[in-house]
Amino acid sequence: MNYQKTNYINAIDVGTRSPEKQRPSASGHYPPMKIGIEAQRIFRPKKHGMDIVALELIRHLQQIDTHNQYYIFVKPDADHTCIPEAPNFEIVAVQGQTYLDWEQIYLPQAMKRTGVELMHFTSNTASLRCSVPKIITLHDVIFMEKMPFKGTNYQKLGWAYRRWIVPKVMNHCAQVFTVSHYEKAQILAKFPHLETKLSVVHNGVAASFTELPAADYQSLHEKIKPKQFLFFLGNEAPKKNMQNVLRGYAQYVENHHSPLPLVIAETVPKQLRDWLTKLRLSWLANYIVLPCYIPNHQIGQWYNQAAAFLYPSLRESFGLPILEAMACGTPVITSNTSAMPEVANDAALLVDPHQPHEIAQAIQQVTNDKSLAAGLRDKGLINSQQFTWVHHAQKVQQAYKALVRPEAH
Template structure:
């Protein structure tokens, strides 16, 4: 059997959540004796993170705008290799294919209106429009829809009118290297490269409104007033210009000296960044899964996350939950971690136990089982 797996953007140097998920799946394919040839469909770019091996053939398609690549170049390439099944891994897929289609739909966040606030980027707006136009039609056409949390399954069934039996929940995993405790020397050397000192509050920021960056800034301002020795806030993923704009908008310019910014962090450095933190803040309004939650937990870092969306499902009882609309709750949870060492220790240990329940090997096995299920049906 030939399965074409669309992973359009995983060769880009700066990978994000869906790219990481696809890469972790491909690293583990083929599994032993699954009798499948995997044809990996990827757009040409500089980071050749997956290579051709026996039963896993990489096809580098030429660069083109996202919708042209997906709607024209991808189905053409699938026809050329005579694929039996197409698995699209990042929410959208070609409409003009007759192949049995498996769609990984990480979330239906694009249907939420808060993505269209005035400060959402044009790229985010365009992506949301594209998904709104296509995803409902594609999900109905797919023979199986994979999603990453039970919370998102409920939304997909409700909002897209997809039969529940057609939607399979397969949780993401966490790479074993996050569990490895780094030596003091390695940790300090990595943090020095980023110009930060241990103990910071870590927040993976974003220009997307759902990430709640404004709420984090207000929560951090409250924490500074609550706690005399509050560590710095380390924010990844936004520019100095965007931070300046948000601080001005929230009347929090006085916070500027308390915040450090870092750009993209490669996967190899993430364990050190988590282990160097006093805690991770992940108070998003909406997520498909929330990969940083279990990555931080595996690293032994206490987590403060949201009491809404999929976050309680993923975090279980191993994190402090806060209403993302209430900066006071985020600040109070952080204050407890900073001032109650026993609580911080318990969260660290409980987090590692919780993270151990999420395995990329299990994710891959469940995905391959779906391939075989569809094979029997065609």
């Protein structure tokens, strides 16, 4: 699937008639379904959770389905080689300035021109104008809860847009996927009418997250000394619990004669200084390393070298990094709240994310008790194998068939 050769929306003209009921051929095979998948942001270089889920779904549909035709609706961006070539997958590049006009104005035009029979929206929101059945992956309803939110005006606008659009599109969808049983309960509390339409499709962990030979991450040794460290994916989102991670780590440092450094990804120096000043922990900066953003294809190296991965979020609908770290053989410390116990099972140390001393104690346990760390490593490897993207794609494809070809299902 060559991005350079793929038609843009104004070059596609395959008709706009409503799809007719299809019948099998003499050999018993039904004609290919025409499936649309909204994956607006998968070409951006800096991918986040929902982008990764959409990308892995597409990659694994390519592995299991060579018969049906897929149209992947994207916003043009730099990383246009992230999807492998496949003859039955076509990229439809849709122009648009803002998220709102892309999704509500230009995407409906592109859907109509391609003549898709089903549309799968992968990132919580959807077009109001959609004449074919639509599936929505609703990763979470955090944006409908009263959590403190600080961010740019653009982020606040996105938050407001989701609060406005999601209740509307939930009334006009054929099916809704979510990523955990915990999140299913949260969604049904707000949208009880979805009871018969809502199903859980767990995320998977990519095969690239695996135990690596030391030579594969030798270059990190030049950046991090000593060779082991604690690893935390932190950012400005309140749910990531930066302040309690820093407080817990400070307690660990104060009670340990030779503490491991803390590597915090996705945080820039100014953000860290602001946090440490606010918490009166400026001295802690001497123990913290900031690599800033780590590309997704490199993050496995950091998991592999870490003595432990910290993920004590206040709220997660799934918690994909838990599985990524486990697949790399890294002991995990995560929260006893929301979906994290569902994902971690018995393969992680669970803490109350509101209690810094519990975070400190868990760090102390993992770094001091080699037997405990080895047990967590072994359990984590087994647990991560229960979550696969192939299974995720198979469940999604079954839903496509049930909606588009119910007579063949």
